Amino acid sequence: MSQTTPTAPDGDVTRRSFLRTSAVLATGLAAVAASLKPLFEMDDLPSAEQFMQKYYREMTPADMAVVLKRISNEVEKQYGIRPHVKDYKPMDGVEFVYALNLTRCIGCRKCVHACVGENNQSRNPEIQYIRVLKMPHGTFDLDKGDHNYAPESVPEKGFFYMPVQCQQCHNPPCVKVCPVHATWQETDGITVIDYDWCIGCRYCEAACPYWARRFNFAKPSIPKDRLNPEMSYLGNRPRKKGVMEKCHFCIQRTRAGRYPACVEVCPVGARKFGNILDPNSEVSKILSTKRVFMQLKEDVGTNPRFFYYFDV
Amino acid sequence: MNNGGRTSLVLGALAVIFTGIFAAFLADLPGRPAPRPLIPLVDKSFLSTATVRISYSDLVKAKEDLSDFDCYGCHQKSKPPVLTFDENQKLIVPKAHRDIVMGHGSHGRNNNCFNCHNENNLLVLQPRDGRDLKFSESTLLCGSCHGPTFRDWEAGVHGRTSGYWNRDLGAIDRKDCVNCHDPHSPKFPSRAPAPGPHSLHESTAAPAAH
Numbered sequence: 001m002s003q004t005t006p007t008a009p010d011g012d013v014t015r016r017s018f019l020r021t022s023a024v025l026a027t028g029l030a031a032v033a034a035s036l037k038p039l040f041e042m043d044d045l046p047s048a049e050q051f052m053q054k055y056y057r058e059m060t061p062a063d064m065a066v067v068l069k070r071i072s073n074e075v076e077k078q079y080g081i082r083p084h085v086k087d088y089k090p091m092d093g094v095e096f097v098y099a100l101n102l103t104r105c106i107g108c109r110k111c112v113h114a115c116v117g118e119n120n121q122s123r124n125p126e127i128q129y130i131r132v133l134k135m136p137h138g139t140f141d142l143d144k145g146d147h148n149y150a151p152e153s154v155p156e157k158g159f160f161y162m163p164v165q166c167q168q169c170h171n172p173p174c175v176k177v178c179p180v181h182a183t184w185q186e187t188d189g190i191t192v193i194d195y196d197w198c199i200g201c202r203y204c205e206a207a208c209p210y211w212a213r214r215f216n217f218a219k220p221s222i223p224k225d226r227l228n229p230e231m232s233y234l235g236n237r238p239r240k241k242g243v244m245e246k247c248h249f250c251i252q253r254t255r256a257g258r259y260p261a262c263v264e265v266c267p268v269g270a271r272k273f274g275n276i277l278d279p280n281s282e283v284s285k286i287l288s289t290k291r292v293f294m295q296l297k298e299d300v301g302t303n304p305r306f307f308y309y310f311d312v
Numbered sequence: 313m314n315n316g317g318r319t320s321l322v323l324g325a326l327a328v329i330f331t332g333i334f335a336a337f338l339a340d341l342p343g344r345p346a347p348r349p350l351i352p353l354v355d356k357s358f359l360s361t362a363t364v365r366i367s368y369s370d371l372v373k374a375k376e377d378l379s380d381f382d383c384y385g386c387h388q389k390s391k392p393p394v395l396t397f398d399e400n401q402k403l404i405v406p407k408a409h410r411d412i413v414m415g416h417g418s419h420g421r422n423n424n425c426f427n428c429h430n431e432n433n434l435l436v437l438q439p440r441d442g443r444d445l446k447f448s449e450s451t452l453l454c455g456s457c458h459g460p461t462f463r464d465w466e467a468g469v470h471g472r473t474s475g476y477w478n479r480d481l482g483a484i485d486r487k488d489c490v491n492c493h494d495p496h497s498p499k500f501p502s503r504a505p506a507p508g509p510h511s512l513h514e515s516t517a518a519p520a521a522h
Contacts, residue, residue, distance in 0.1 A: 020323045027330030034337030091478075109506035113354045114361075124351045126510045147509060153502040217512060223353065257481030259474055264361045268492070268500055269472040281477070282468035290469070311470075 044219055044241055047074075055181075056194040056234075064233070067196075071237055078238070079222070083229040085237055088255035090188035096249055096305065097189070097276040097283045100163060103311040104270035107132050107154040107161030111262035111271065115165075118250055118261035119236040120228055122220030129214065129247040130165040130262065140294075165262075166191065166212035166247035167296060167304030174204035174213060183244070189305050190249050192234040200242040209300050213246045249273070276305075283307075351510050358506040361474060363491040368447040370491070381447060383434035392431040395424065415497030428453060428495070454489040465489070 049070055054063055068085045075083045112130045121127040133145030137158055145162065155161065172191050175183050182197035183204055205213040219241045231237040235251035250260035254273070263271045274281035291312045295304045336342070371378055379385065386408065387393060396404045403423050405412050416422040425431075430438040437445045439456035455462030464470035468484070472492065476482030492500060 020320060020327075024323050024327045024330065027327045027334060031330045031333040031337065034334045037337060094478075106500070106502070107505060108503055109508065110358050112509075113358045113506050116354070117359050123353060124348055125512050126351055128509055131509070150505065150508055152504065154505045155502060218348075226353065254477070257476045257478030259477050264472075264474040265359065266472065267364055267503070269470065272469065272473070274477045282473065285467045285469050289467075311464075 046240075050196060053196055055197060057184075068233065071231075071233070075227075075231070075238060079224050079227050081224065081227055081229050083227075083231045083237075085231040085233065086252070087233040088235070088251055090186045090190070091255065093277055094275045095187075095189045095277050096168065096254060097274065097287070098168070098249070098306045099272040099283050099286045100306070100308050101270040101272070101311060102160055102162060102308050104268045105132075105161045105163065106268055106270075107134060107149070107156075107159075108267060110265045110267060111163060114261040114265035115247070115250075117226060118228055118253070119248075120222055120231070120238050121214075121245070122216065122218075122222065122239075123226070124221050125218050127214045127216070127220070127245065129212070129245075130163050131211065132161055132163045134159050135162055162308065164210055164212070164296065165306070167210050167302065167306040168247075168249065169302035169304050171301060171303050173207040173209065173302060177203040177207040179203065188255070190251060190254075191246075192248055192251070193244055193246065194234065195237070195239050195243045195245070198243040200244065202244065204244055209297050209302060210304075213244050216241050216243055216245065352507075354506060363472065363487055364501065364503075365491055365494065367488040367490045368450065369488060372448060381435075387434055393425075393434075395426075397423075413494070413497040415499065416495070450490055450495065451488050454493075454495070 047070070053067060059067065064087050068087065071085050072083055075081065075085070109132050112128050112132060115121070115129050116123070116127075119129065121129070131147050133142065133147055134149040134156070135142075135145050137160060149156075168189050168191055170189075172185055175185055175191060178184075179201060180197060180199055182199070183191060183193045185191045200215065202215055205215055216239050220239055222238065227238075228236060230252055232252035232255075235248050239245050250258075250262075254260055259273055260271075263273045272282045272286055274283040276283055276287070278284060286309055287307065290309045294308050295302075296306070296308065366376075368381065370376075393406075396406075398404055401423070402420060403414055403425070405414060414420070414423065426438075428437055428439075430436050430444065433444070435447075437447065437450060437453045439445065439453050441456065445453050451462075451465070455465075461470050465486075468486070471489075472487050473484060475485035477484070489495070494501075
C-alpha cells in the first residue's frame, strides 16, 4: 500500500488522531451518562439539614425541636397535612409487657390493619408489623404456620391463630448486630429505630428470630386520607426508602398513657398490654394468675416481653 | 508498520457502538422495573374499634329507642308468660321473639327464659340468688354463674380494653359482657378475616399450603 496515514513525530498529536480519539471518548462518556439516567431522577435525596443531623441520643431538646420542625415541614410538603410530631420519652417506673390470649384469638387480622393505619406503614409495597399464623391444633412448630389463609370466615375448626410481631426482647439480637447503633432498647423496654440514622444494611432483619423487622425496599406510599397525623420521632413518622422499621408498641400512644392500636381494635379482647412494674395492671394479673404462658422461641435466649397465654 | 487505518476502523466502530448504547439508554431500552400491582386499600370496617354488639347501657347513653325493652307493651303484668317445650324438652321460642337463638350452654342445659329473666317482673333480670338486677347490670347476672370469668373481667384480663393503661392520665374503657356475647347465644360469632399479606413481588397468588 502506498497510502500512509500522516504521522507526526513521536509524541505529537495530529489533528486526525485527536479528533478520532475525542469522538470515541465523547460517545463513551455520553453512553455512561445515559446509563446513569435513573440517578438523576431520584427525588428522595436527604436534605443537607437531615444529612448533618446529630445522633438521637446526643441531641439536646433544642436540636430535637429543630429536627421535629424539619420533619413536620417535610410531611406537610409531601402529604399536605400538618402533623403533630413529638419526641416521647420513656416514663419512670414503667416497663411495658404484652400478653396475647391464644384461646381467644380468632385470626381476623384486624390488629394487622389497625397497626398499619396507626403507624403510617407503606400500603404499596405493603409493610405490616403483625403476621397472624394459622396453626393446626396440637403443635407450636412454626413451620406448620400459614399466614396466607383466606377462608370465608374465621376461626376455622382444628386451628388456632398466633399473631407474631416484635417481641421487644430483653436481650435483642437486632440491637447487637446494628453497625451504626441506629436501634437500641429504651428503659421502658421498647426497642426503637432512628430512621434518620439507619443505613439499611438489614443485619437486624437477619438477626431477628421472629421475622419482626421490615425493610422499605421502595419509597413508601400512604394515601393522604389515611395518614395518621399524630406522630412520634421514634415511632410512626413516615419512613423513607432504604430504612428498617418494626413494631414499637405504638410509642405515640403508649408513652402518652394509652393502649396500642392493636389492643383497642381486637374484637375478642385477646390482646393485653400494660406496665409489668404495676402489680395491679392487667399484664401483672395475667402473668401471676393464668395457668399457662410462654415466650415464643424461648430457647434462643432473647427473653421477650411478649407473652402468649391460654384461658383454661 | 501501517496500522493507522485499522486503528481508525476500530475507533470508528467503538464510537458507533457507544452511540448505540447512548441511544438505547436514552430510549429506556433496558426497561424499567414493572410497576407494582395495585393493592386495594383495606376496607375501613376492619379498622373500626366498635364492639360487635350494643349493650343496654350503650343504648341508654346514646339516648336510643328503648321500646324493645318495654316488655309490658305486649305482656300483661298480672300474667307471667307461659313457656312451651317440644317433645325433646327444647324451648319453643315464641313468634314475637323469633330473633332469639337459644344457644346458651352446651347440650341445651340453659333452656329456660326464667333462668335469667324474672317471670313476675320482666323489666328486671334475676340471678339464682333472688336479687333483682336492671338490664344495665347484666354483667352481674353473667358473673353470678361465670365466676372465674367475672373475676378475670374485673381485673381487666377478660374482655376488651381501650382508653388509657395509665389511670393517672386517663380512664380505661371497659365493655359489658353483652357488648361481645349475645346473652341468648354467647359464643363469639365467626367473621370474615381481613385481607392477608401481599408479597413484594407481583405474584399475588397464595403459595401452596404447607
